[in-house]
Amino acid sequence: MTNIVGMDLPEMQAALGAGLPAYRSRQLYEAVYKRRVDSLENISNFPKDLRAQLAEGYRLGLPEVQTRFDSVDGTQRCLLKLDDGKTVETVLMPEGERYTFCISSQVGCPVNCQFCLTALMGLERNLTAGEIVGQILKVAALNGLETSIDRLNIVMMGQGEPLLNLPNVIRATRILLDEDGVGFSPKRVTVSTSGILPKMLELAKEPVRPKLAISLNASTEEQRQEIMPITRKYHLKDLMEVCRSYPLRSWEKLTFEYVLLKGVNDTDADARRVVKLVSNINCKVNLIALNPGPGIDFETPTPERVESFQTIVQRAVPCFVRKPRGLDVYAACGQLKRMELTQISGGSGTSA
């Protein structure tokens, strides 16, 4: 049966059949994305026969929680099972009154960054728009979060390279940002890319789009090619060119992310080169000290090294150090590789 989750309004209209007035498809759209009903039979403002007719051909399919891992710092990592039995990860990070969802865009990732655990999986497949939106609907419901009211952010920084699944990412974004849909503010949804240049240019043209973060991760062309082999195709020089001309909205800044690898890209000279690269761009820089993992041949720099790097970059642009979240349950950046309970020592996992 066809899944309703992931459909836009015209597709819902088609699913209901041509004979029905347009307000019915709007009711369906709101019930699925705004009120988040848990089954098509529970759309209370639909007559009984319409509910039954809909349920014959369609289903409201959300990913299932296979396992939930709760970190000591409040971070929650959910291993979600998709229709075909594959799993992806969604991380929920509470920060005071706010929550940030870190969602996946692909099962695994085809980009071979040398410091990232997800890279070791390779690409299994793209997620559908319904599976991208479904991660939010499922994890919000699990935690009783109201998507249009609560202070919620989304970062597409889980498994996968979102810009290599751009059509589904854009479809999902439209539903997530639609006031009549899930209802997130465009200021609170960010997509992160390793720098797939032609796709960045495509995204720039979209009328409804998330904010953009770029994983810079190196200060020279050679260094970047070494740790992110894909940049042999998409050069640093061209990336900075695209960033300089990227059309930002009045309230918007680009974000650069920079994973600090001990002795590789973390010196003061690197920091000064980063300043040169970004200083004429309206941006901020987020530093992430490497989160280590099995099979990753890099080390984490000392907090003093990280601070020294930050001090230099901060003279030019706002620069923050991202605290690792959920390290004990493999929920932190670059650690998402479906690690199961048996593979983790410490941290608590609950099967659902």
Ligand code: SAH
């Ligand atoms: N594929 C996209 C989004 C997911 S990765 C991208 O690369 O931007 C999200 C962020 O985690 C990226 O900035 C990436 O550089 C960072 N990251 C990857 N592995 C990491 C690790 N082991 N420790 C810290 N950050 C890591």
Ligand code: SF4
């Ligand atoms: Fe893929 Fe991002 Fe990991 Fe690189 S850092 S392998 S692009 S998920």
